[in-house]
Amino acid sequence: METTLEIAPKKVISPDHIMKIGMGFWASKTLLTAVKMDLFTKLGEDSLSREELQQSLGLHPRSSADFFDALVSLGLLHRNGKDWEEKYCNTLETSIFLVRTSPAYVGGILEMANDRMYGFWGNLEEGLRTGQPQNEIKQTGKSGFEAIYAQSDVLEQFLNGMAGAQVGNFMALANAFNFGAYRSLCDIGGANATLSICLVQSHPHLQCLSLDLPPVAPIAARNVEQAGLTGKIQIGALDFLTQPFPAAEVITMGNILHDWNLETKKMLIRKAYEALPENGALVVIENIIDDQRRENTFGLLMSLNMLIETEGGFDYTYADFNEWATEAGFHSTTKVPLAGPTSAVIAYK
Template sequence: MNTVKTTLNKVANPAHILEVGMGFWASKTLLTAIKLEVFTLLGDNLLHGEEIRTRLQLHERGFYDFMDTLVTLQFLQRERIGYSSFYENTEETALFLDKNKPSYIGGILEMANDRLYKFWGDLEEALRTGKPQNEVKYTGKPVFEAIYTQPEVLQQFMNGMAGVQKGNFAALAEKFPFEQYRSLADIGGANALLSISVATQHPHLQITSLDLPPVEPIALKNVEKAGLTHQITVSSLDMMSQDFPKAEVITMGNILHDWGVADKKKLIQKAYDALPENGALVVIENIIDDERRHNAFGLMMSLNMLIETEGGFDYTLAEFNQWAIGAGFRSTAKIHLTGPASAVVAYK
């Protein structure tokens, strides 16, 4: 007993439990600041607190608690205190949370605020039932059907995916040897961001970005804006019912984790059948480490798939290797991209 008490006195500390258990306080503070466009308003400027409050049309009660919480969470910097306060962005929030900059990644966080936050409130029910807790729970429609039939929700979803994947796709374009190949088909290409990122660095590649018909106009607009219509073709594809087009490289960004094991295997097999000998399937996900001890974001993304899909989940390289070898691929490899994200590659 004395040994236990001594150990507790020296080691045990409830701080981490409280920080995570009440973590939704910090999360909602940041998400609300993004929703209110606090970081966009500040931009590269130092603004007086009252100017910020007036321009955002916020009540005086709680305003300085809100702003100073953002300071303590290291999302803002402050000079002076109270009604004399001036605020400015940190280097990170100025770069990544100002909507006026191309480096903005807040789209995924806007979606988290407007969609995911309330759905995650039903995580317990998801764990008990194994059923999605998103739009399908209320409409009976599969999640992508529900999203794709609402233009505003679809645009927010596309913006969210673009923000979180931009760095990963740029890293992939640098790290994967695309110079060895001549053609690429991006399955589930969404707004064509992966295609644009790769095409910009590898002008010799001919690329096709494929997704469901409602997404095609969004992708085409982005390709045109990038001036890459000579290199990127935008087309429609129902990945589950149609064959994949022939290409030397097939990519899937955040696609496989949407599906259960049987459908994952089906998509990998489709890719194998469409690739030539020495072709490559490249899958970008938050790949969970094989020991399932380190990539907390990947594991929580898998929980998000529980919330969002009928059977989806994130996975390890070992699991991907098993599915890919089973489809006929000769070998697999993992390429770290940014943060918790990696590309797993299957070579034919």
């Protein structure tokens, strides 16, 4: 009698996943440096040899090949041709998202990550042990927001970075939510008015009011004018921590609630409830953490970034938002997935 013995293949246990995460700052800093140098923008639609790209960026020849080929290996550049005829060019993704002249450019937030956040994250351990922010406040005594808003060039970089990271979500929101049922909208903490611009371009019937602190107004007004929407979008000043919200049928907040502690989060939701009419809606755009807190890695890491950048901010789950909105008086809530790790959570009055 013949007997067959099946042996399951041995599972190979490797530290590869651990090492990729642990040494991930190598790849991160390589990309951030390339963005800072405008490498992708200088390539544009062209193909350049190593010598041409090296000269364009003003690099020393010692490690330029390693730098460019690391970007190829990371899937951020293509290299075509053979030997001395090899040339580098953008991938489809980098040509869309990392060429500065592209309307979908997201490099602003990466520039900010390079110039500000990268160094601050070196103090994550101290932040976890003390619960204190690890940004400019350690050197100046001023919060990160105060430091950013005090310098016009830094402020504009910050606003452009946030806009670049969010424009895909704003466009997704324009298609995912029934704005046809509403006529007026107020964007609280509207930054450079990118959300209002995206919504009005898709829903011309909307009258939008974009509100932020006074230093933001000239930047937002210029952005609206360049979009040709001056008559459709009003720019105003508001300190949303101390002043009431103006009345509107829809109130939006993009990456606002996560900056603040629980008490302030609830206060802002309550202000929105008080400003909305019956059947009005509060729309909040954030990297909403899944209720089981297992899947949205970006949302969880963003919450750690709030530790680095703020005195009490944190990201949250849909269940958290539903609890806070119900407590404020809203009769129902829903969650709408947008792009990547981001969602809109909506509360109806």
